[in-house]
Amino acid sequence: MKTDELEKVFVSFFKKEILLFFKDQTQYGFNNKRDLDIKKIGISVDLTLDVIEKAKNNHVDLILTHHNIWDDYYEWHDLCLEKLVEYQIVHYFNHLVLDNAPFGPTGSLVKGLGLKQLYPFCKLSDFYFGIIGEFKEAISLNEIQVRLTKYCGHEIRVWQNNNRLIKRVGVVSGSGADIETLREAYLNQCDAYITGEKKSKSLLYAKQVGMNFILGSHTFTEYNGLKAYANLIKENAKDIEIISLQENHFE
């Protein structure tokens, strides 16, 4: 499928309002866009030099990531762009637009943990990036730990700050380390908060207010949301092969 055709598929799962809001193309769009016949897509949460090498070795035409190669990546940013040009590989990323989608990283995580969605939280402009959910029956912190470990595929960390069984949880996949979001979960009577990044002040805040803090990794609380996106693309571009370029857990 031609790059331009594929671009239409890439944006077809999202609301016009959010695509317009982020139309400056820093949150979704291309790097090294070129007119190719795309046969193989490789997916990874981040774009790194290792991912690009893996893509080249696997004859990938386009790398689909969650994160852009942000300007503040300094040398990493420039080296990746140079390699994409050298290998003639197209890069497409979808960050906050995907984060807001029901099938995106947070939506997939909520579903994967067996939570029922109550309402969204963690708002930027008109768009939400977190979900407050509830378990049908309250479960132990240990059971959540087991479920999140399985979901992420690596050991996760838990800060236990209350002894209650857990019914209501605030979930923000990836980077949800700020106190404001944590507080919103607390004010919404959450027994626990699940995210992929931490700050010492957020851990201290959770301790002060008595809310459990459960930490996966940024990458693997998000990866399944990217996979869900890739599956939708595959359904709409059946001749395209999609492979994983995801690197192992390192955080």
Ligand SMILES: [Zn+2]
């Ligand atoms: Zn992220």
